[in-house]
Amino acid sequence: MNIFINLPRFFGQRRLLGSTIRKLRCVVFGLGNKTYEHYNAVAIYLDKRLEELGATRVYELGLGDDDANIEDDFITWKDKFWPAVCEKFNIESTGEEELIRQFRLVTHAPGDIQPNNVFTGEIARLHSLQVQRPPYDAKNPFLAQITVNRELHKGGDRSCIHVELDISDSKMRYEAGDHVAVYPINDSNLVERLGQLTGANLDEIFSLINTDQESSKKHPFPCPTSYRTALSHYVEITALPRTHILRELVEYCSDEEDKKKLMLMATNSQEGKALYQSFIVDACRNIVHILEDIPSCKPHLDHLCELLPRLQPRYYSISSSPKMYPETVHITAVIVKYKTPTGRVNKGVTTTWLAENKPEPGKPLPRVPVYIRKSQFRLPLQTQTPIIMVGPGTGLAPFRGFLQERAFARANGKEVGESILYFGCRHRDQDFIYQDELEKYEQNGDVKLNLAFSRDQKEKVYVTHLLEKDMDLLWDVIGNRNGHFYICGDAKNMAVDVRNIVLKAIQDKGGRTESEAVQFIKKLESMKKYSADVWS
Known part of the structure; x- marks a missing residue:
């Protein structure tokens, strides 16, 4: 029931x-x-x-x-x-797991389906990317033109891009602190390689239909479509495969040792967990790498399309304010690219795709499917309220929008409270993003900068070190002046460390006990005076 x-x-x-x-x-x-x-x-x-x-x-x-x-x-x-x-329930268990497919394959012969009835990357509604109609949301993204795509880093071996999306024809509205969702396209080289490894015709049209006729989910993704489209737009091919996928791959191995290896990784034994950790996680192997390194495994591509998770949009904190840029949305993103222990180079799906889509003279502007996701990460309603912002690296993104908004208010004669920013990166002369903008804001009195360049000296310095030295200021802003505190960036380490520093400031400078400090910060959170926009 x-x-x-x-x-x-x-x-x-x-x-x-x-x-x-x-x-x-x-x-x-x-x-x-x-x-x-x-x-x-x-x-x-x-x-x-x-x-x-x-x-x-x-x-x-x-x-x-x-x-x-x-x-x-x-x-x-x-x-x-x-x-x-x-x-x-007095059920007799055989102890054997029976593998049953949820979807059945229907292959459409050439001419069976008119080309205009085949999905080509639409998220839900057929032709929604060709014939755009508002409102735009997760199932109906807007094809925004990329008008600006430039490098922010001035040196080093890493890359960070600034992208501007034109939303003028969308009727979409955003506020500083909101997120923009970007639907990516998988690397065409990986798509082609999967076709080769499975021996499939990537241009064949197919449908996957739920075997449970009463299910509301008729297909795992829009069907009918081609394998090329499914692998490019609908399934996640760069993620590390979960153990249930490895279990299904066992059935497609012709070599007994390969079967044993995959089966072991799919088990809950300590040996199996250790092998999964070393072979999949530590080695950063995606489904393409697994099929390359276990050559006797030849799965049917339709079954892979069923097993692999749906390709999800990636969310970015908007790095602009509608007060200054009402018709464009700005993105600030580090390009993900790294060498794995197996010698392969893995790339981030969305950042790599965005980086490749640069406007070129004489050519139509590249487009990207997007929608706006509302956030609770908001500036105070009263512009005179002081704020503290902690955003190392691309954690600066929403605070760039905040600073634009506060500068706009000041330029229009409003009283604006103190804006204090803690920003950190590796080197001042390499990855200090938006340096000219920030320094100009500081010259104009729009922000007080506290900068940590972790590798410009022998001893590493992070924003947390700066915060530890400014506990009097932290307490003065949040305890005495009714200010707001914001964090953006890494949830696992940075955000936890910053929170602990704030708790210590409440205790040491605010005279609270540990339990009182915890309650104090929870009250700030409930009043939206302590806000975090973090990811792990």
Whole structure:
């Protein structure tokens, strides 16, 4: 029995579904990320609430951590969950896992389907990229022209680009602090290689149709389409494959040793986990690399398209303000490119694709599918409120928009509070992005810069070192002057370190106990006076 629950009502009501809930046998597995404060809070509460309402728990609550290996967490939990279910319901388990495909393949012969009925990269509606109609959202992105695409780094072996997207014809609106979602296209070389490794005709038109006719999800992605389109627009081919994919690949191996290797990595044994860690994770092997290094594995391409996850849009903090740039959205992004232990060069899907799409004289401007995702990362309503911003590297992006907005307000005669920025990078003369802009803002009195160049001296200096020296200032702004505090960047390390420094400032300079400091910062968060735009 499936019960669909309105969570807000469910959390607040004493009585729900009456006797139905008391007949319910349930189990909860939550998906979360430990780098965030409220790790798996909904799953934990749901499990507890179901028990309070009289439901019978079949097996203990399971929690998956996406900061580690969420699939490994699930498999470990599932291996104990299934025997418990069998015992509870008197089911005889064979102990063998039967592999059943969720979708069946339909191959369309040439001429069976008119070309204008074949999806060519649209997210949901056929021809939505050819015939654009607002409103624009996740299922109906706007094809924005790239009007500017320039390098921000002045030296070194890394690259960071500044991209400007023209949204003038979209009727989309954004605010400083919002995100822009970009739908990428996979590297054509990887797409071609997958076609070679599977022996498939990439231009063949096919459909994958759900074997469960009652399912609302008829296809894993828009169908009918070509294999080339599916691999380019719809499936994630650069991510590290999860263990369930390796388990399915076993069936396509002709070599027994290859079968054993893949099967071992798909198990929950310590040996299997260790092999998965070394062969997949440490070596950064994607599906192409796996098929290259296990040559006896020849999967059907349609099954790979079913198994691989859907290619998702990538989100970027908008680095502009609509007050100054109402018709363009700016992106600031580091190009992801690194050499793996196997000698291959891996590239970020979206940043590599964006970097290649530069405007050229005499040619049509390149276009990219985008939409705006609203954020809670907002400037104070009162411009006179002081703010502290901590954003090393591309964490500067939303604060560039904030500074533009505050400078615009000041230029229009408004009283603007103090804006304090902590920014860090490796070298002043290499990766100090937007240096001229920031220094001009400082000269005009729009910002106070606190800069950390980690590798310009013998001892590394980070923004956290600067913050530790400025605890009096931190407390004065958030404790005495009703200011706002913002962090943007790495969630796993930087954001945690910064939060701990702020907690220490509240204790040492604000005279609070440790528990009082924690409550103080939680109150700031609830009032949107302590905000984080972070990623792991």
